[in-house]
Amino acid sequence: MLTAIVGTNWGDEGKGRMVDLLSENYDIVVRYQGGNNAGHTVVNDKGKFILNLLPSGILRDDTVNVLGAGIVIDLEHLFNETARLRAGGIAISPANLKISDRATICMPYHKLLDGLEEDRLGDKKFGSTRRGISPVYSDKFMKKALRMGDLKNLDHLRGRIADIIEWKNLTVAGGYGHEPIDVDEIMAWLEKYGKPFADYVCDTTVYLTDAVKAGKSVMFEAQLGALRDIDFGIYPYTSASTTLAAYAPIGSGVPQLKLDESIGIMKAYSSCVGEGPFTCELFGDEAHALREAGGEYGAATGRPRRVGGFDVVASRYGAMMQGCTCIALTKLDVMSYMDKIPVCVAYELDGKRIENFPGNIEELERAKPIYEYVEGFKCDISGCRKPEDLPKAALDYVKFIEKAVGCPIKYVSVSAEREGCIELF
Known part of the structure; x- marks a missing residue:
């Protein structure tokens, strides 16, 4: 079984907790795009963990985790994240973590450039996490990036790095007026944070291909959501990577494989970190x-998330773009305090009602939400463990969303713990 766990909206839908829950049935979990701008929060019997780079399957003892070719890796962050997890009792070794030799390294100067450009933009900023994601993907396509496989031969890299830094300093020093990047400092950084992972680097294409041939099941874990996809999201307020399920085999390094299942994750309401149009915003x-009810602060950044009612237009579009075979609806319990639950059922654009998500950013910025209200359930559902435990009004709300989005809702989460996820069918 090859399954993708993907976000249908702006990110932060609860993908990490669903991967943690469902990975029990999978042999391998792969992160295939993005970098440490992810913030996947998982609560289980071992504690509460926030994962930025590592696949959420790392929290299961018998699961092999892969950082695929399409991901970008900040070595310093990976070093600190693995140390933090080990301190929490999580075992990490080359046996359960494999890193593609084709994955791109996010260097210190990528983070520097990310911050310098956001500062320059001022009020026109894109809302970057300042973690270097866009600059490193830019370098990848400019063919001026380093890859994890390069760590095996650091002694021969200095000349190449010197050439890259000479080019970078044209922008860093010449354009932004910042202190130039130093080659020796970059080499020391690679030595300190890169060498510890040299034994983790391998040809994950061969590993995954052989694993699938041997009958192993693979889960592909996405970062962010459909509306942050570089091609089909709210461009230019997107990530720099492809966040769609269709990219999972490619970004994992096994483009010859075909997904069996795409599970779309969406919240029972809407949330958004960063800039850009967010039509349903309250x-x-x-x-x-x-x-406050949803604890809506970014796991990776700590930034307060923008929030709104459930957005049918955006969610239906996201589910379509992700090719969802079913939906996991998270944080249903958050709605417990509401007498009436707001749902954005359509948009108004230039005086006309529209139900398709606009691809043009200027139209999206002009769109206004059309809200309807669904009866609330006004009780604590966090202890519910079976469908029949849920009050009728809560189930009615789930069915309302299911019909509006046009995709079956298979899972509903009512608390952060593993056992707080209810399987409906």
């Missing part, structure tokens, strides 16, 4: 109440 006291 404001004032209404937004504050929802943000």
Whole structure:
């Protein structure tokens, strides 16, 4: 079985907790795109963990985890993240973590450039996490990036790195007026944070191909959501990578494989970190109440998330782009405090009702939400463990969303713990 776990919206839908839950049935979990701008929060019997780079399957003892060819890796962050998890009792070794030799290294100067450009943009900023993701993907396509396989021969890299830094300093020093990047400092950084992972680097294409031939099951874990996809998201307020399920085999290094299943993750309401149009956004006291009830602060950045009612238009589009075979609806319990639950069922654009998600950013910025209200359930459902435990009003809300989005909802989560996810069919 080859399954992708993907976000249908703006990211932060709860993918990590679903991977942690469902990975029990999979031999391998692969991260295939993005970098440490992910923030996957998982609560299980071992504690609470926030994962930025590592696949969520790392929390299971018998699961092999892979960082695929399409990912970008900040070695310093990976070094610190693995140390933090080990301190929490999680075993990490080349036996359960394999890193593609084709994965791209996110260098210190990528983070520097990310921050310098956001500062230059000021009020026009894109809302970057300042973790170097866009600059490193840019270098990848400019063919001026380093890959994890290069760590095996650091002594021969100095000349190549010197050439790259000479080019980078044209922008860093010449354009932004910042202190130039130093070659010796970069080499020391690679030595300190790269060498510890040399034994983890391998040809994951061969590993995954052989594993699938041997009958192993693979789960592909996405970062961010469909609306942050570089091609089909709310461009230019997107990530720099392809966040769609269709890219999972490619970004994992096994483009010859075909997915069996795409599980789309969406919240029972909407949330968004970063800039860009967010049509269903709520404001004032209404937004504050929802943000506090849902704990809506970015796991990777700590930034308060923008929040809104469930957005049918965006979610239906996201589920379509992800090719979802079923949906996992997370954080249903958050809606417990509401007498009436707001649902954005359509948009108004230039005086007309529209139900298809606009591809043009200017149209999306002009769109206004059309809200309907669904009866609330006004009770604590965090202890529910079976479909029949849920109040009728809660099930009615789930069915309303299912019909509106046009995709079956198979899972509903009512608390952060593993056992707080209810399978409906």
